[in-house]
Amino acid sequence: MKKVIINGIVVTASDTYQADVCIENGVITQIGSKLSTEGAEVIDAKGNYLFPGGIDPHTHLDMPFGGTVTKDDFETGTIAAAFGGTTTVIDFCLTSKGKSLQSAIDTWHAKSKDKAVIDYGFHLQIVEGSDEVLSELPKVIENEGITSFKVFMAYKNVFQADDETLFKTLLAGKELGALVMVHAENGDVIDYLVKKALAEGNTDPIYHALTRPPEAEGEATGRAATLTALAGSQLYVVHVSCAEAARKIAEARSNGVDIWGETCPQYLVLDQSYLEKPDFEGAKYVWSPPLREKWNQEVLWNALKSGTLQTIGSDQCSFDFDGQKTLGKEDFSLIPNGGPIIEDRVSILFSEGVKKGKITLNQFVDLTSTRAAKLFGLYPKKGTIAVGADADIVIFDPNVERVISAELHHMAVDYNAFEGKQVVGEPVTVLSRGEFVILDKQFVGKAGAGQYLKRAKYGEEKVTEEVGSVVS
Amino acid sequence: MKKVIINGIVVTASDTYQADVCIENGVITQIGSKLSTEGAEVIDAKGNYLFPGGIDPHTHLDMPFGGTVTKDDFETGTIAAAFGGTTTVIDFCLTSKGKSLQSAIDTWHAKSKDKAVIDYGFHLQIVEGSDEVLSELPKVIENEGITSFKVFMAYKNVFQADDETLFKTLLAGKELGALVMVHAENGDVIDYLVKKALAEGNTDPIYHALTRPPEAEGEATGRAATLTALAGSQLYVVHVSCAEAARKIAEARSNGVDIWGETCPQYLVLDQSYLEKPDFEGAKYVWSPPLREKWNQEVLWNALKSGTLQTIGSDQCSFDFDGQKTLGKEDFSLIPNGGPIIEDRVSILFSEGVKKGKITLNQFVDLTSTRAAKLFGLYPKKGTIAVGADADIVIFDPNVERVISAELHHMAVDYNAFEGKQVVGEPVTVLSRGEFVILDKQFVGKAGAGQYLKRAKYGEEKVTEEVGSVVS
Amino acid sequence: MKKVIINGIVVTASDTYQADVCIENGVITQIGSKLSTEGAEVIDAKGNYLFPGGIDPHTHLDMPFGGTVTKDDFETGTIAAAFGGTTTVIDFCLTSKGKSLQSAIDTWHAKSKDKAVIDYGFHLQIVEGSDEVLSELPKVIENEGITSFKVFMAYKNVFQADDETLFKTLLAGKELGALVMVHAENGDVIDYLVKKALAEGNTDPIYHALTRPPEAEGEATGRAATLTALAGSQLYVVHVSCAEAARKIAEARSNGVDIWGETCPQYLVLDQSYLEKPDFEGAKYVWSPPLREKWNQEVLWNALKSGTLQTIGSDQCSFDFDGQKTLGKEDFSLIPNGGPIIEDRVSILFSEGVKKGKITLNQFVDLTSTRAAKLFGLYPKKGTIAVGADADIVIFDPNVERVISAELHHMAVDYNAFEGKQVVGEPVTVLSRGEFVILDKQFVGKAGAGQYLKRAKYGEEKVTEEVGSVVS
Amino acid sequence: MKKVIINGIVVTASDTYQADVCIENGVITQIGSKLSTEGAEVIDAKGNYLFPGGIDPHTHLDMPFGGTVTKDDFETGTIAAAFGGTTTVIDFCLTSKGKSLQSAIDTWHAKSKDKAVIDYGFHLQIVEGSDEVLSELPKVIENEGITSFKVFMAYKNVFQADDETLFKTLLAGKELGALVMVHAENGDVIDYLVKKALAEGNTDPIYHALTRPPEAEGEATGRAATLTALAGSQLYVVHVSCAEAARKIAEARSNGVDIWGETCPQYLVLDQSYLEKPDFEGAKYVWSPPLREKWNQEVLWNALKSGTLQTIGSDQCSFDFDGQKTLGKEDFSLIPNGGPIIEDRVSILFSEGVKKGKITLNQFVDLTSTRAAKLFGLYPKKGTIAVGADADIVIFDPNVERVISAELHHMAVDYNAFEGKQVVGEPVTVLSRGEFVILDKQFVGKAGAGQYLKRAKYGEEKVTEEVGSVVS
Numbered sequence A, B, C, D: 001m002k003k004v005i006i007n008g009i010v011v012t013a014s015d016t017y018q019a020d021v022c023i024e025n026g027v028i029t030q031i032g033s034k035l036s037t038e039g040a041e042v043i044d045a046k047g048n049y050l051f052p053g054g055i056d057p058h059t060h061l062d063m064p065f066g067g068t069v070t071k072d073d074f075e076t077g078t079i080a081a082a083f084g085g086t087t088t089v090i091d092f093c094l095t096s097k098g099k100s101l102q103s104a105i106d107t108w109h110a111k112s113k114d115k116a117v118i119d120y121g122f123h124l125q126i127v128e129g130s131d132e133v134l135s136e137l138p139k140v141i142e143n144e145g146i147t148s149f150k151v152f153m154a155y156k157n158v159f160q161a162d163d164e165t166l167f168k169t170l171l172a173g174k175e176l177g178a179l180v181m182v183h184a185e186n187g188d189v190i191d192y193l194v195k196k197a198l199a200e201g202n203t204d205p206i207y208h209a210l211t212r213p214p215e216a217e218g219e220a221t222g223r224a225a226t227l228t229a230l231a232g233s234q235l236y237v238v239h240v241s242c243a244e245a246a247r248k249i250a251e252a253r254s255n256g257v258d259i260w261g262e263t264c265p266q267y268l269v270l271d272q273s274y275l276e277k278p279d280f281e282g283a284k285y286v287w288s289p290p291l292r293e294k295w296n297q298e299v300l301w302n303a304l305k306s307g308t309l310q311t312i313g314s315d316q317c318s319f320d321f322d323g324q325k326t327l328g329k330e331d332f333s334l335i336p337n338g339g340p341i342i343e344d345r346v347s348i349l350f351s352e353g354v355k356k357g358k359i360t361l362n363q364f365v366d367l368t369s370t371r372a373a374k375l376f377g378l379y380p381k382k383g384t385i386a387v388g389a390d391a392d393i394v395i396f397d398p399n400v401e402r403v404i405s406a407e408l409h410h411m412a413v414d415y416n417a418f419e420g421k422q423v424v425g426e427p428v429t430v431l432s433r434g435e436f437v438i439l440d441k442q443f444v445g446k447a448g449a450g451q452y453l454k455r456a457k458y459g460e461e462k463v464t465e466e467v468g469s470v471v472s
Ligand SMILES: [Zn+2]
Pocket: A183, A238, A239, A288, A289
């Protein structure tokens, strides 16, 4: 059935204007002043913004880590995402040395298929640049539409790949049209520092931060950028947390390197001092890279404003405090890394960024949705409000004030990293391909409604079939 | 009468999609798939792009300079602009020490009123930061809607202002909501080098370039950026020509300074060697700043791609070769500075930038139109294709090949700086507020049809009254 | 009479070794193991270092400033210098617009001739790059041996010169073989900020610092460096106080610019918080550039260690607190700028630098003596302990602990900027051309014993006539 | 027997002066004007400089490489060194995984003991940071006086160590007082590029350069600097060849990192185009890192001048063209890396550096001798002309012109990399510990006369026992 959203203010990555939006068959078909509502379900968005549904390019749902598994799976995780204004997630499919990539992908399909309430795709981890792995990549792209590969430069003896693997992955990315993503920290250095800290009896959560210094992130970021330049390829640096890393990205971009940077809400509003909270509460704030000294926040905001960083991921990777985070009570290195951010990613950026004048409204849309769609081959179906695009739309009240709290959130974990934080703005209604997932702040979607997204190759931005030919 | 443009591919600063566009009363009212064309004039744009009309933020029409006057006035200049896909120009209103700002503005109104075929606005030069001048600024903003001020750091004893004037202008810009623009070259150094070159008998055009070294531009750019940071104000650096200047802007932006940079087509495709053309032909390529060594071109393209520079101006300032440029036959310092670029600004950027893969199609639109509209208070009436915006639309054939030539161009001068250059893409039809100015490559507009534009204050982006409330 | 210093440890800018030193006719004639002491006065330096006499390249003795005059003249000033281990000062000869340079030099000769107890030379201020001034420079170099010119980029309407003057002075320096010195702060910006602060009723000493931001120093330093590069000349930046300025110097040096930087003890150990001392005591710490935030100290030490900065000046410019500093009680801009540092320059650098491991012993000698001798045309007569050099020698006890205090110092002012500071190391005996000036910590010199030093051109390092030919 | 060198001009890292030098028991005992020559052998150095004997901190004598062995052993190599004005070499002792460090050192003693004609020491390679290796280090320092460790970041599967090994070696260096040296190139990237070039049939010498891009050196240099900063240790980067690497060192030094850089004559005067010489002659110019584009030379000279780089090594590693270099005729990767530079190291720097005004005479001495002595624990016995130092002295004629040629050189190889190059300046007579090794350009030394040098820990500069106590 046709729907018309009236009276809202449409916001895209470049434009802001009042218009009605008509949806047919899950697709936006008209945008106009005083559109006909004949035979249509009318949704009045008066006083609200219409944003393209958020795209979270960095989630770990139902992921095993250090003997436990993340609390949020594809059902609770995507429900929470939808509450927060996100209509697409791209999750990291982990692989293992010696096993086929396809087997890992199959596992990830099994995790997500009947659970996701919004659309989703996968990035694929590359652990080794062996001939077997490299030869499987074209099929992965062709059959699965997976056009982004992830390499870890840290987590020694677990996920960490060497420079040979990274370089070969970059070359494959160039040849095949895929975007290479890196977790950029020098794992060798960190591994040593962690062992040394533990050997010296330094087991508290704060040592998680102290053993992962910003220099180790800056170094790895610069190294990955250099390898990208040498490969003539493209790179996406996930979860940039500090000035050192941002500077390396800025330098490479100035030199014409095709490099992109993501940061996360936690690095923009939390800082290293949180890890020193008493009663082991610091464990709630254990991310890798770690939270940094507070002055880095301004650097990161400037990087978003000036275009040095282009996206916001949640790095959703949620563990209960009780029973999971507490595994590291005697040894910080056993604390599962990560936190529950998927639900508040959009709101934090709106409230702290737009409302405080650090970024514009259009930059906000670009950062939370459009740029990720373009980089990861989802555009123009996803990432914008335009004729021909999927009707993934968030009706957002920009003025409501509320307090973030684990009591109210929809993630499956027992704490919220932003507990008590006052924010302005909240999604009211969220549509996925024209269907309500959230209606008047109530969940009305259903598990399995989310579709798996085959993604286009890097750099290929197609006009959807229905309305026209390829434009580039 | 209502118009509907069908089958075109709409391109904005962020989006690309196929849709029909409906125009009523000069304004875009609907964008949609298969819009009703009942009672409408239908324009078939099949195979063509629809761009928002270009905005040239940097023109000198009918401007006196060194005892002569630019050849193109507001009539020929805006006709040529329209042929090239530009529907708005912002011209520099020159002022004089000791005279009121209003008197200068009146002069500029007189030059333009019955001549312009497209809409236009004025930037206002500030030659001295006197109390009289500063006290007149609020009225200028209020009455004339002039919200950008220009300061020259070069042209000693002519236009050049000192740091005190620049700093006071920046403070005024901050307080009043205006964007300060600088011509950034160290005029003291240049003045000395010019005199020295002439004293040594070095009178050829190439000495124009050799006496205005890139270091002098880099220095002034860095100085202006520092003063902007100290003032907490905003800055727009016109005609960035070299690596040194681009680097200073990038550094300042990284540090959160609200600084913007413009470059021009000539710096992207021509280079210093052109000034050495025999038979005094080098005089055709005399701009300030001068054309640079060729390697700077890649730096500038990277700056556009990475967001260090955000706009493209023409610096249109046209003089005949015969009779005007030749004034400097015996003395390069008497060659009138500038060239005829207004007509080819958009095409050069499309052909050399988009077609050669240096920038994306959306960046192209941002660079030639949208960003200027936002920076100079014209958005959202100008600078985009969106519901509620003025129907300033360019129907652009992206595949036609043609050769730029003075014989074919519409500027009033006897040469073209890009003579013989093969480009791809050309505007076919151009509308200004819904009226045809160019139709099937023929001029159909009329002198005086262009309206003077009062512009909003810096940072104020309003949703047009007709469709809604202020959004910010 | 011949003197032999035995048992000391000779320290030069590169070497440290135990040896006896023989002095004849005011010159060092032998350095050796177990030198013959027959017929010689023997001085036992056991346990002490022998340093070349310090050279203070930056003093203002008997200088008028803001309606008052510095307290220390060439007698008290040089006595204090000698106590502190300095055997040569180079003072700034101020000039006036419209008056001949020679008349200013004559004034400075009159101030110093019968007063100085150690050798001295003059730098010459250039206030305007007029033809008269420029044409007088060759004579000044020839007749007076003045081979360093000082340009102020700040003190608007008092000392400040414009870029034209600076550039012409740099070109003259290149042509004539003189080193150009700059006080690098943007005077236009500062002038505005001072007036604004006063207009807003902000009259306390701390506003001296707040109205002279580090950006203004960084900007001017970068500008001077650029002009030097364009002139192909040489530059010496006096009193570098902050990270911004140090970075600009480092960048220029990397690019091959012949640029040198001086800092002062006050910037290495004091900081901006001193200006907030109660009861107007902050006025004691009013220098231009001002003391900076404490973190700059580490940057400056690193700059000394890595070679970005090469000399230590005192910027001696002493005023009593009572009666002079207090002129600015109601208006910080009336506080005479400067402080009494000449006596503690060497000791502070030894105690804070060498003893704390921030610089080596040889770097200390280079910074306090040798480098200045080379830059300002005094080497090899001054600045080292080597055969043929003047016997300007400091016998320095590296282990004695003492407290700096106005009660004990020998400067003519009523306070000491380092009051209460504990330092390690003190000169015991100081010789100037082989004659004792300080003997066992007692003054034994006499007014007028100091000789005026004609200095060689920049870059000319001669072996003294007595012992050999020119070496370059 | 006592020797007195008269009439020479003594040059140290800071001073230049005419004086006689007296030598007793191999040690300098007096420096003075008109020293007594009674009972002494008198050497007239009129018109010549006296330099401290050169110290070559980077040689590979009698070293196996790729199935062959360097042509020059400790006899021919040190004879050639002496002819060139070098009186000390520090050679790299290679080690193997799984074997004790001591066994490698014993091998190196066997190679050198009865052969060296001048004094020598060893650096020790660290191939893996295993507990065995790390635990052997204190003994190596104690027993062998080896206080510098070398880590290779390139030569994958041969010498290359990973970041863990580098980091552990840096930490050991900090704890034990040793200087860590790195060959800084990213071996993973290079390994891939070499294989790819060969697979594509690109086998000529020029591909050696093209597969080792400067970015790979800059990256590794920056990484090593970061690891050094994190370890709080000290680093010496060998054979810096390009702008990228020099910039990384400069940045780290600005931030206070204790990092030092060496370049080599070949990088200062030869360039990448040499690898394209016909008839496989390019193979003569195969070094790692490779020769770079010519513009890097100016960057390196500026780095020497400004203090970013501090030493000159030869990287002596000589192979015959016929029979050795030709091993790579069909495959550039089989060309033995390195060249014969030990003999011309000093002369090239004097002629190209001092004579052409790029560095001063004192910088030349520091670069070729003094700084290496200080960094590698040889000072003050080696590296200067001062009382108490070993009489390692070069009498150098600064004006003689000659042409470098394999026909005239004393290295055991069949070509010279500087063949045909005209240089100014040549050692006339060379003394090692007071004994003639070269006398009037004739070799008069003997194999085995050179002594093995136990070196002091990093940062420990001792005054020699004979003349005094420790000074720091
Ligand atoms: Zn990660």
